[in-house]
Amino acid sequence: MATTTPTPPIDKGRAQGATRPGDRIFLGLSRGSGITLLVIMAAIAGFLTYRSVLAISQDSTNFLTTSEWNPAGNPPVFGIAVLAFGTVVSSIIAMVIAVPVAIGIALFISHYAPRKLAKPLAYLVDLLAAVPSIIYGLWGAIFLVPYLAGLNEWLDRYMGWTYIFDKTSDGVARSLFTVGILLAIMILPIITNVTREVFLQVPKMHEEAALALGATRWEVIRMSVLPFGRSGIISASMLGLGRALGETMAVAVVLSPSFVISGRLLDPGGGTFAQNIAAKFNEADEFGRDALIASGLVLFAITLLVNGAARWIIARRKEYSGAAA
DSSP states (O other): OOOOOOOOOOOHHHHTTTTOHHHHHHHHHHHHHHHHHHHHHHHHHHHHHHHHHHHHTTOSSOTTTOOOEETTSSSOEEOSHHHHHHHHHHHHHHHHHHHHHHHHHHHIIIIISOHHHHHHHHHHHHHHHTSOHHHHHHHIIIIIHHHHHHHHHHHHHHHGGGSTTOOOSOSOOOBHHHHHHHHHHHHHHHHHHHHHHHHHTSOHHHHHHHHHTTOOHHHHIIIIIHHHTHHHHHHHHHHHHHHHHHOOHHHHHHOOOBSOOOSOTTSBOBOOHHHHHHHHTTTOOHHHHHHHHHHHHHHHHHHHHHHHHHHHHHHHSGGGGTOOO
16 A cells, blocks of 8 residues: 655745745835835825915915916916916827827837847937936027927918917917927937837737738737737826926926917917926915915826826726737
8 A cells, every 4th residue: 555755734924935034124115115105195285285275265266267377466366277278288289299209219119120220229219318308498499499480380371270270479489389399309208218118028929920920010010019018108108298297497498478378379378387387486475386386286186187097098908908818
């Protein structure tokens, strides 16, 4: 009769790594980092809310719909309608221009360009992401604004019937349209870098299977690369949108702000949250700074909503993760 050798009992705690000092330390650091981040976010939200309530409680008009900004008046009048309009419109223009171009550059670097060309080009894009905002602003004011005059005239001549490109004022192109183009150039490296890294992670077996079925290179990209990288494209776009929403110095240098809401994108005017805070913070009194902080709270809320919407879009369908069959 065969005898069986008893197996020693398994230490479940050691098997799961729960008793190792390094694992416990790493778990504590990770958990502490997450809690610290939540505490910092809550502290920022609490500070902004407290200072905003002090200002909004004394506002003589509707904070959300008023187009005037004069916290020093008697009674004080200030609202974010123009700032919200300018921030959203300039960010939309930037996203419409930057996202398709960034996807094209990322595809070229990852799937079309020879390796000797792809590496220097990727390095150049990385360098563009490191350029300070004030440099972009100075370049925009000195070079971009004068050279956009011809484009504005062309749009006014051939697209003026759309009202959006109907130019009614003379002068340099210090408008939301110019700001949108500048923001598109600024966020282009961020979106390109993240998207490129996602495209490089596409399983080679997916691409080889498509090629084996007789697909062309574009069909491989359309059927294998783009579906796999969809979540990465969305994440990269949200990162770029976050910078476009909060950009300060470049917008302040290029834009000629005015508290007038106009759908004519080629006319000077409009304003953004960040630009208004940077322009008026030093000259504002204590109450005026509370009003500016109130506008900053709205920008903070918009940013949180944008990031939350991005996470919801990614999680809404399983195939966005790239793991679905």
